[in-house]
Amino acid sequence: MQISSRFTIAVHVIICIEAFKDTHKVTSEFIASSVNVNPVVIRRLLQQLKKAGIVEVRRGSGGADIARPLDEITLLDVYNAVESVDNGILFHFHENPNPLCPVGRNIHAIMDSRLQEIQNAMEAKMRAMTLREIMEDANRLLEL
Amino acid sequence: MQISSRFTIAVHVIICIEAFKDTHKVTSEFIASSVNVNPVVIRRLLQQLKKAGIVEVRRGSGGADIARPLDEITLLDVYNAVESVDNGILFHFHENPNPLCPVGRNIHAIMDSRLQEIQNAMEAKMRAMTLREIMEDANRLLEL
DNA sequence: GTCGATGTATCAAAGATGATTACAACGACA
């Protein structure tokens, strides 16, 4: 099972907002045409990013801005803003292991800390990547 | 989006096979009652684990065994056996970014290596956890 | 040949995703 495209789209959205902030009014429709999805999908994502304090969106006049310095936004912030489900637990556990079986009774005690450790490793990597680094790479490519 | 319960169920299945190998015939029905799912779900999982060389399943007489030493089976082996989709790519990318937009044209170049790095961190953790360690923890709990 | 179990097809139910339409509310500006 894969992590949904909302995450990669969200990064795409942020890069667009930053890259075109001086030359275009970056509306949901503008972003949607770069990502190639429906504008409503972008608006919904922008709402999630706004709730997380990552972007600001202007009603009426239209357009969006980044809400805080790029080096204070990590990929984990973006991920949690748009993907987080069920208290941010990555691994879905089968719901009702049989308490009458010794294994069923103890499977959580056996696995929970390990699953958490795996998730921590992934999140640590994401936390170490800031939008600033990503934007620097992007600018290098966009200028060519 | 969460990783499906197939992964945690698969680990549960393996622990059951190992824990009860001397005292029960470990059939799909037996395992299903510990996990609390339909036996067919277990049989499908056993097929995936068998294809990965992790378990052996006996037709006719019934029952399953672990196919190789527990310290040569990692959580990553189990994960790949039952969850792997789309060449093992964890992050689903939006399909058709606009090649006429500089950002759309370069989004893969900007993100692919970073996404891979995140996935690598997660897989490295899983590779470092063997079924042997897990079984040792399990035995400690099951004996109480 | 019987019997219990596996291997697998098929269908249904439920949940998530993303596309799309529609429209009220908003803010800037003439």
Place this chain on the structure above:
DNA sequence: TGTCGTTGTAATCATCTTTGATACATCGAC
């Protein structure tokens, strides 16, 4: 103040994935 472009959001739909469930041919041991 009224127009206009845009956002915020609801509603609906098709599609996909997961899981549950039934059914049954096939297998291996006895």
